[in-house]
Amino acid sequence: MSFEYEFPRAALTVDCVIFGIDEGDLKLMLIQRNLEPFKGEWALAGGFVRLDETTEEAALRELEEETGLKKVFLEQLYTFSALNRDPRERVVSVAYYALVRMSDHQVFASTDADDAAWFEVDAHPKLAFDHQNIVDMALDRLKNTLRYRPIGFELLPKKFTLSELQHLYEVILETKLDKRNFRRRVLKTGLVVETGDVQKDVAHRAAQLFSFDKKRYEKLKRDGFNFEV
Amino acid sequence: MSFEYEFPRAALTVDCVIFGIDEGDLKLMLIQRNLEPFKGEWALAGGFVRLDETTEEAALRELEEETGLKKVFLEQLYTFSALNRDPRERVVSVAYYALVRMSDHQVFASTDADDAAWFEVDAHPKLAFDHQNIVDMALDRLKNTLRYRPIGFELLPKKFTLSELQHLYEVILETKLDKRNFRRRVLKTGLVVETGDVQKDVAHRAAQLFSFDKKRYEKLKRDGFNFEV
DNA sequence: TTGACTTTGTGTCAATATGACACTTATCAT
DNA sequence: ATGATAAGTGTCATATTGACACAAAGTCAA
Structure with a gap:
């Protein structure tokens, strides 16, 4: 037919x-x-x-x-x-x-x-x-x-500073965030981990470089967690 | 062309x-x-x-x-x-x-x-x-x-009891919710208001009937509020 | 009318989460 | 050495959450 x-x-x-x-x-x-x-x-x-x-x-x-x-x-x-x-x-x-x-x-x-x-x-x-x-x-x-959802990492280099991450949130959400509170929240999720490396060639104190723990994210997502920031 | x-x-x-x-x-x-x-x-x-x-x-x-x-x-x-x-x-x-x-x-x-x-x-x-x-x-x-987002109201009659609303959330989210905490949260949003009417023809204490305040919802939405339940 | 039955409606408290807030430290450039 | 710049860090008061149980209201049937 x-x-x-x-x-x-x-x-x-x-x-x-x-x-x-x-x-x-x-x-x-x-x-x-x-x-x-x-x-x-x-x-x-x-x-x-x-x-x-x-x-x-x-x-x-x-x-x-x-x-x-x-x-x-x-x-x-x-x-x-x-x-x-x-x-x-x-x-x-x-x-x-x-x-x-x-x-x-x-x-x-x-x-x-x-x-x-x-x-x-x-x-x-x-x-x-x-x-x-x-x-x-x-x-x-x-x-x-x-x-x-933690998608900001898609926009940053693999290794990034927490200030870069915060800035990204501020730009996209069009708000100003408190540095200490932001760091506390991000680190509490456990999805952002220190790499041990630091920034190079900056004219001020070098920041720690962090990376996104994709494996942990997949695991938490399977377990049905929420990730508000 | x-x-x-x-x-x-x-x-x-x-x-x-x-x-x-x-x-x-x-x-x-x-x-x-x-x-x-x-x-x-x-x-x-x-x-x-x-x-x-x-x-x-x-x-x-x-x-x-x-x-x-x-x-x-x-x-x-x-x-x-x-x-x-x-x-x-x-x-x-x-x-x-x-x-x-x-x-x-x-x-x-x-x-x-x-x-x-x-x-x-x-x-x-x-x-x-x-x-x-x-x-x-x-x-x-x-x-x-x-x-x-408060969309549960679309599934209920115009006037509903808080127990009906809670049951709807329980069925859709596949969880059991605490009655007192649920009522506290829902009422705090101000989106659910008493109508003054009560249930009819039930073989037990009649529940208050509530309705959804769509105007207030539109206003809060414009102001950028969140509505987690 | 009484008692059994069913569902409504309500408060507290401990634990946790949030938001506001300022100074010292590290590094580079001059 | 000094200045400039951004990193990194803790506390406290308030708000939110989650756990928890019993009396009140109304219906029904004996």
């Missing part, structure tokens, strides 16, 4: 909101479009989903094609289906977001985009399509997720 | 995980399919998204067509895009979940389904497609959301 003729079919895209941290500022990766519509304007990395790949595979592929980013940790954000979100025709888009350590990733424009670059989250160019909506939702999600 | 010819297009569906509470048990609304594939088997309500409606509109429409449920509280859950999730062809599905007051809603099978009925969440028939995956994710989401 065949049904093909009766299904409505929609063009399906993915869009990727990529966050990074640099010198304490939250950054957003954008690409400059080299095709119509919105040619020359800045937008989220993304593109059409092929019929032989999942949306997640499509997001990873487009990300690599347009920015050179590989193997990033992506989470699905939301599916946007407003009728007029693409001027060409009805296009439904599955949005993903990711946190990357800027230090680990070289970013470059490739053939699919005129340019790819990091921007300040609160000072970036006007975005094509409904991409500002998508970024807004990703920011909300990022804040909420950071509050309840 | 026209691009239509170059877009891959996928069949797009919605699926709805509908939760209800009845006599303290968490229930799931399922429909019995009257079309191939999986004809005669139980599945989530859902169907194809038309090109002139958003996915949310499609979910509400299918829900009404298949079960008679109207104006339910729907939230987007996740988009499922595994290549083999539909035996006919590549179909991507946007899943929603909903909470309904069983007391407010008559459920009936309509022309689009052979039957529609409530089942115990942990004792329901085997589901068609990948719908068990979707239900599992919806249950996880329900638990997490209930912990941080």
Whole structure:
């Protein structure tokens, strides 16, 4: 029995909101479009989903094609289906977001985009399509997720100081935190452990370097713990 | 300039995980399919998204067509895009979940389904497609959301006793809660207010009836409060 | 009407968690 | 040596949590 003729079919895209941290500022990766519509304007990395790949595979592929980013940790954000979100025709888009350590990733424009670059989250160019909506939702999600799950480590180098971690929380949550209370809470979780190393080449007392104990995290998560910070 | 010819297009569906509470048990609304594939088997309500409606509109429409449920509280859950999730062809599905007051809603099978009925969440028939995956994710989401947002009220009648509310939390979170501590916490939020009415026709001391203060909730939400219970 | 039954409704206390708060230490640059 | 900069550290008062048990209210049946 065949049904093909009766299904409505929609063009399906993915869009990727990529966050990074640099010198304490939250950054957003954008690409400059080299095709119509919105040619020359800045937008989220993304593109059409092929019929032989999942949306997640499509997001990873487009990300690599347009920015050179590989193997990033992506989470699905939301599916946007407003009728007029693409001027060409009805296009439904599955949005993903990711946190990357800027230090680990070289970013470059490739053939699919005129340019790819990091921007300040609160000072970036006007975005094509409904991409500002998508970024807004990703920011909300990022804040909420950071509050309840230890994801900040994805944005920092493998070894980091507690001040860097605190700064990250302050930037994302848009609050000022007390240093002593922050350290107390973070260390109490047991998820952040001293590496024994210290900072190098700083013009002041060198800070201890810590790392995230992923094994312990997996174990606690299985046991159903909570991780508010 | 026209691009239509170059877009891959996928069949797009919605699926709805509908939760209800009845006599303290968490229930799931399922429909019995009257079309191939999986004809005669139980599945989530859902169907194809038309090109002139958003996915949310499609979910509400299918829900009404298949079960008679109207104006339910729907939230987007996740988009499922595994290549083999539909035996006919590549179909991507946007899943929603909903909470309904069983007391407010008559459920009936309509022309689009052979039957529609409530089942115990942990004792329901085997589901068609990948719908068990979707239900599992919806249950996880329900638990997490209930912990941080006051959504339990969507499942109860407008006026409810604190024992009913506590029972709902116990059933969904699969824990036993202390009555006095639960009442203290719930009342402290100020979101649950006495109506002045009491239970009728019960063979024991009648409980006070409370209701959810939606206005206060909207206000507190704007002010950025948290609502853990 | 009395007693049995069922569920409601309530307070305390100890332990823990939180939030506010300031100074000394280490390191580098001059 | 001195100054500049950021690291690192403890206390205390208050708020929150979790554990815990019994009297009051209402219905029903004998």
